[in-house]
Amino acid sequence: xxxxxxxxxxxxxxxxxxxxxxxxxxxxxxxxxxxxxxxxxxxxxxxxxxxxxxxxxxxxxxxxxxxxxxxxxxxxxxxxxxxxxxxxxxxxxxxxxxxxxxxxxxxxxxxxxxxxxxxxxxxxxxxxxxxxxxxxxxxxxxxxxxxxxxxxxxxxxxxxxxxxxxxxxxxxxxxxxxxxxxxxxxxxxxxxxxxxxxxxxxxxxxxxxxxxxxxxxxxxxxxxxxxxxxxxxxxxxxxxxxxxxxxxxxxxxxxxxxxxxxxxxxxxxxx
Amino acid sequence: xxxxxxxxxxxxxxxxxxxxxxxxxxxxxxxxxxxxxxxxxxxxxxxxxxxxxxxxxxxxxxxxxxxxxxxxxxxxxxxxxxxxxxxxxxxxxxxxxxxxxxxxxxxxxxxxxxxxxxxxxxxxxxxxxxxxxxxxxxxxxxxxxxxxxxxxxxxxxxxxxxxxxxxxxxxxxxxxxxxxxxxxxxxxxxxxxxxxxxxxxxxxxxxxxxxxxxxxxxxxxxxxxxxxxxxxxxxxxxxxxxxxxxxxxxxxxxxxxxxxxxxxxxxxxxxxxxxxxxxxxxxxxxxxxxxxxxxxxxxxxxxxxxxxxxxxxxxxxxxxxxxxxxxxxxxxxxxxxxxxxxxxxxxxxxxxxxxxxxxxxxxxxxxxxxxxxxxxxxxxxxxxxxxxxxxxxxxxxxxxxxxxxxxxxxxxxxxxxxxxxxxxxxxxxxxxxxxxxxxxxxxxxxxxxxxxxxxxxxxxxxxxxx
Numbered sequence: 220x221x222x223x224x225x226x227x228x229x230x231x232x233x234x235x236x237x238x239x240x241x242x243x244x245x246x247x248x249x250x251x252x253x254x255x256x257x258x259x260x261x262x263x264x265x266x267x268x269x270x271x272x273x274x275x276x277x278x279x280x281x282x283x284x285x286x287x288x289x290x291x292x293x294x295x296x297x298x299x300x301x302x303x304x305x306x307x308x309x310x311x312x313x314x315x316x317x318x319x320x321x322x323x324x325x326x327x328x329x330x331x332x333x334x335x336x337x338x339x340x341x342x343x344x345x346x347x348x349x350x351x352x353x354x355x356x357x358x359x360x361x362x363x364x365x366x367x368x369x370x371x372x373x374x375x376x377x378x379x380x381x382x383x384x385x386x387x388x389x390x391x392x393x394x395x396x397x398x399x400x401x402x403x404x405x406x407x408x409x410x411x412x413x414x415x416x417x418x419x420x421x422x423x424x425x426x427x428x429x430x431x432x433x434x435x436x437x438x439x440x441x442x443x444x445x446x447x448x449x450x451x452x453x454x455x456x457x458x459x460x461x462x463x464x465x466x467x468x469x470x471x472x473x474x475x476x477x478x479x480x481x482x483x484x485x486x487x488x489x490x
Numbered sequence: 491x492x493x494x495x496x497x498x499x500x501x502x503x504x505x506x507x508x509x510x511x512x513x514x515x516x517x518x519x520x521x522x523x524x525x526x527x528x529x530x531x532x533x534x535x536x537x538x539x540x541x542x543x544x545x546x547x548x549x550x551x552x553x554x555x556x557x558x559x560x561x562x563x564x565x566x567x568x569x570x571x572x573x574x575x576x577x578x579x580x581x582x583x584x585x586x587x588x589x590x591x592x593x594x595x596x597x598x599x600x601x602x603x604x605x606x607x608x609x610x611x612x613x614x615x616x617x618x619x620x621x622x623x624x625x626x627x628x629x630x631x632x633x634x635x636x637x638x639x640x641x642x643x644x645x646x647x648x649x650x651x652x653x654x655x656x657x658x659x660x661x662x663x664x665x666x667x668x669x670x671x672x673x674x675x676x677x678x679x680x681x682x683x684x685x686x687x688x689x690x691x692x693x694x695x696x697x698x699x700x701x702x703x704x705x706x707x708x709x710x711x712x713x714x715x716x717x718x719x720x721x722x723x724x725x726x727x728x729x730x731x732x733x734x735x736x737x738x739x740x741x742x743x744x745x746x747x748x749x750x751x752x753x754x755x756x757x758x759x760x761x762x763x764x765x766x767x768x769x770x771x772x773x774x775x776x777x778x779x780x781x782x783x784x785x786x787x788x789x790x791x792x793x794x795x796x797x798x799x800x801x802x803x804x805x806x807x808x809x810x811x812x813x814x815x816x817x818x819x820x821x822x823x824x825x826x827x828x829x830x831x832x833x834x835x836x837x838x839x840x841x842x843x844x845x846x847x848x849x850x851x852x853x854x855x856x857x858x859x860x861x862x863x864x865x866x867x868x869x870x871x872x873x874x875x876x877x878x879x880x881x882x883x884x885x886x887x888x889x890x891x892x893x894x895x896x897x898x899x900x901x902x903x904x905x906x907x908x909x910x911x912x913x914x915x916x917x918x919x920x921x922x923x924x925x926x927x928x929x930x931x932x933x934x935x936x937x938x939x940x941x942x943x944x945x946x947x948x949x950x951x952x953x954x955x956x
Contacts, residue, residue, distance in 0.1 A: 252820060254920050257680065257928075273820060273922060312931065314923040315818050346823070347918050353778075354850070354915040354928045358679035363774070469685040474925035476680060 249275040250342040251283065251304045253335040256318050256476060257357040258350040259382070264327035268348035269357065269383045269476075270335055271318040272304055280305040281339055285424070288338040296323045296333050301460075302424045313473040320423075320460070321481070322383035323348065362470035362477050365411030369442065369463045371482040372404040381408060381480050389485030390456070398432075398448040401484055405463045406442040409478075413441030416463055420447060423460040423483065427453025454490040458483055550638020551580045555630045558623045559583060560647050562600050570652055572710070578646070580637045591631040594624055601748065601879045605871040609857075612886035615750055653707045655789050657700050657751045664702070664789030666691070666762075668718075670770040675712045677780040681926045687721065687769040690762065695799055697759035700791040701743040702751030709784035714927060715880075717771040718742040718788050720763050741807045742768060743788060744935045746847060748879030751789075752807070755842055755887050758939045759802035762790065775927055803939045805842060810901055811933035819932060821851055821921040827905040829932045834898045838946030841891045841899070844870050845882040845935040850913045851921050852877065852930065854904040862896035869899075877913055882935065888956060892941075892949055901934050 252273045259267040274281055281304045283289040291297040299321045307317045323333055325348075332347035350356075359382065361367050368381040373388040380386035393399040405416045418436040422429040429451055436445035451457060464479035465471050471478045549555075559567075559577050567573035567582075576582050583590065593599040597606070602617030630636070650656070655664060671686035705713040720740040740763055743752055754760045772786055793802075812819070812831040821827045846855035856871040869891055870883055885891070893899075909917045921930050941949070 252822075252920050254922065273920075275820075312923055312925045312929070316820075316922050316924070344822075344920075346920055349916075352915040352928075353678075355919075356678070356680060360676065360679055363673060363682040363684040470683050472925065474923075474929065475683060476926060 245275070246277050247279050248340045250340045250344055251275065251281050251337050252344050253337050253346040254316060254318070255335075255346045255348045255355070257355040258348070259322075259357050259359060260350070261324070266325045266329075266350045267322050267382070267384060268325060268333055268350070269319045269322045270300065270346070270348060271316055271320050272301070272337070273314075273316045274304045274306045276306060278306055283337055283339050284426075288336075290336050291323070292334050292336070293331070296325075299323060300335060301421075303422045305421070309473045311472065311474060316473075318473050318476060319383045319479065319481070320421075322385075324384060325350075357476055361410045362475075364468065364470040365409045366465055366468065366471045366478040367408040367410065368478050368480045369416050369465065370404075370406040370408055371461070371463050371480045372406075373402070373482060373484065375404055375444075377404075379406075380482070383481055385460075385481030385483055387483040387485065389483075390487045391484065392487050392489070393449075393451070394489050395427075395451055395454050398450055399486060400446060400448055401459075401461075402444055402446045403461055403463070403482060404442075404444045405438055407440070407465065409465065414465055414468060415440050416442050416465055417467075418445050418447075419462045419464070420449075421460045421462065423458040425451070425457030425486075425488075426455040427451055427457075427488075429457065429459065449486070451486070451488040454488045457486040457488060459486065460484075548636060548638075549626065549630050549633055550636050550642065551583060551630065552638040552640060552644075553642035554626050554638075555583060556580075557644055558619070558626060560644060562617070562619060562623070564647065565649055568649055571649075584635045584637075587631045587635045591628055594619060594627050597624075597874065598876070601876055602881055603872045603874050603876050603879065604881070604883055605873050608871040609868045610870060610885055610889050610891065612889035614753060614884040614886055617881075653704070655702050655704060657702045657753075657789070657791065661700055661791045665792045666790040667787050668768045668790070669785055669787040670716075670772060672783040672785045673772070673774070675709065675774045675781040675784055676776050677778055679776050681714070682774045682776070683925070684772040684774060685770060687767045689723070690720065690766045690768050692762055692764050692766060694764050694795075696762045696764075696795075697793040697797045697799060697802055698742075698754055698762050698790055699793045700751060700753045701760075702789045703743055703745030703749070703786065704789060705745075705786050706781075706784055708781045709786060711779075712774050712777050712781055712784070713745075713747070713786060714773040714775045715744065715746040715771075716773070716786050717744045719769045719771070720761075720766040721769045723765045723767050739769075740766075742790075744807065744809075744845070746845075746880030747877070749845070749882055752843065752882055752937065753884050754805055754937075755840075755890070755939065757803055758805035758840075758842070759793070759797065759799050760805045760807065760937075761799050762792070773925070803840075803941055803945060805937055805939045807935060807937045809933050810899065810936050819923060819930070821905050821907040821930065823918050823920060824908050826907065829903045829905075831901045831932060832898050833901075835893060835895065835938075837895050838941040838943060839893050839897070840939040840941060840949070841869065841885065841893065842937040842939055843882045843884040843935075845880060846872055846875065846903075847880060847931055847933050847935060848875060848877065848903060848905075849927055849930050850877055850915060851905045851907045851911060852903060853906045853911060855934065856900075856902045857934065857936075858900040858902070859891065859893055860898040860900060862894060866900075882937075884937075888953065890939075892946060892953070894946065895943070899936070901932075903932050905930060 254271040256269040256271050332349045334347045336345045370379050370381050372379045407413050416438045420431040420434045432448045461482040462479050563577050567577035600617040673684045722738045819829050844857050854873045857869045860866050
């Protein structure tokens with residue numbers, strides 16, 4: 220089922236002075252472009268909209284707290300988007316985009332776009348999520364060599380999810396400077412011989428710096444579990460994202476929009 | 491030096507777009523390869539065939555227009571062809587006369603996008619209509635589309651069977667056919683990449699004369715591209731197999747929507763190594779109709795055994811991209827963009843062919859050369875890019891540019907993410923580099939013959955004599 224098209228707000232139009240044709244990336248001070256990566260049709264008639272971003276700076280992460288400068292409209296969908304935007308670079312045709320960072324489930328019958336707005340460096344960028352074009356349609360089905368989005372859990376027998384919407388746990392409580400141990404269970408669902416999975420942690424939201432030890436891990440073929448110690452530099456409310464993927468095999472890469480699953484951990488850090 | 495941009499893209503008429511391009515919601519503008527005998531096509535600006543002077547009498551379909559359609563259009567516009575309507579008879583042509591006039595005048599049909607007054611014009615397998623043929627069609631429509639004397643109607647040509655190798659008309663059946671493992675493309679869903687490796691069966695190194703990648707008839711409309719690479723024989727089809735381009739690999743070919751094939755000049759060798767496997771990289775794009783057990787194949791024509799890598803110049807097909815690898819470009823909603831990628835050749839080379847690559851927001855591309863003495867020359871330009879037809883523009887052997895060591899090629903691309911671009915699925919979106927059809931790419935596939943200084947000077951001297 221398609222979400223009907225609506226009028227794009229004026230803020231979606233290009234901003235004066237915001238173009239960089241033939242120009243190199245700015246070292247810093249440039250904005251962050253929100254990307255709509257595509258949509259999934261769910262069996263219950265709802266639609267899942269997937270979003271990513273590109274930090275247009277050559278280096279240096281950008282932080283934009285949720286609020287007027289980082290908002291999703293309609294407001295009922297606001298709050299899942301990242302506030303921390305690192306510079307990334309993927310090989311081949313992956314480019315500098317971080318894809319599928321979060322997803323929003325739009326219920327059956329919802330009318331209109333779901334628009335993400337980011338304002339930074341003097342420019343405002345928006346992007347509408349919508350299920351109007353087959354070109355932007357994504358699917359849950361196995362890829363050409365059988366890859367599928369892995370299963371992620373935060374407890375051996377806890378809730379599981381596979382896909383961009385992911386599974387969320389927390390809030391967990393920890394004091395600033397004290398390591399928080401998080402375990403992740405990962406399971407390859409590919410319809411082929413089992414392969415190892417990769418785990419990678421990101422700061423998704425929060426006021427301070429976050430360090431992960433280790434930030435990455437690779438499982439045995441078929442999956443496994445991994446433990447990470449997380450430290451926070453400032454008190455406040457955080458959301459962490461773990462991406463579990465099988466990148467590197469023939470039918471799975473960031474640029475191909477397959478195959479990874481997000482997991483989110485809410486954390487409250489006391490001073 | 492600021493390059494001159496392409497002229498704005500003229501959108502196809504709505505009904506043409508609807509019938510050709512978007513009859514299936516997920517299809518690209520023109521989603522199938524064309525069969526035929528392009529070698530028989532006329533060169534632009536030349537007379538395509540001897541016939542009575544059209545301006546000495548009232549123009550007619552049977553005498554003047556039918557030969558043009560037979561030679562240039564019917565291979566697609568016939569029952570079972572990929573054209574949306576047949577153009578075999580007077581009634582067929584009369585019914586669509588004004589539309590034919592429009593698309594021919596705009597050089598949107600035949601679908602061979604290559605500028606007529608910029609750069610090298612001597613091409614092999616050139617589908618463009620001559621100025622005279624275009625004038626004939628325009629005059630016929632303007633004069634009321636008269637039928638003329640049925641006795642003037644030329645005999646119907648023998649059209650190739652669907653699925654036939656197009657280069658077979660020139661070279662006969664391929665010497666070697668390498669078939670990818672079968673894959674069933676679902677009716678719907680996101681882009682998919684199928685990367686099987688199969689043994690080449692080659693026991694000795696061979697020199698390739700021509701290559702054609704051929705999707706199945708059913709698979710043509712869902713095959714976005716199909717790359718093929720010779721890889722060492724230990725590369726398998728296991729899911730954890732490495733991608734192409736690894737140590738010991740040699741590019742075989744690249745196919746994208748609409749492409750015919752590649753022809754290697756007689757003095758060059760594109761090597762097919764013994765003991766190799768062929769690793770395919772097939773990008774499928776489901777378009778609403780499932781294709782079961784699709785099996786793409788590559789046909790290869792070899793030079794005779796007397797031609798060896800040691801007796802010919804080495805030719806390679808390469809992907810020439812932006813300088814920073816795949817590039818960092820992005821296109822804003824309702825925005826436009828220009829990118830440029832450059833490559834310096836450290837030895838003399840000959841550019842044998844140029845194949846622009848891009849997706850739905852690309853609207854124009856140009857290939858230039860900056861010579862060591864500072865001169866800058868446009869080699870080729872496409873101002874009206876059509877994502878449904880990725881032609882490899884093969885330069886005629888006496889026109890292929892010879893570049894001295896130190897030359898730099900400049901590949902410029904123009905993108906239009908506005909609603910003025912009829913191929914744009916959603917101008918409100920940001921567009922960046924990526925594998926999917928909705929993403930963009932900036933590179934060109936270029937076949938280059940490597941020369942040493944003596945060979946370069948000899949070829950220059952041969953050209954000078956002519």
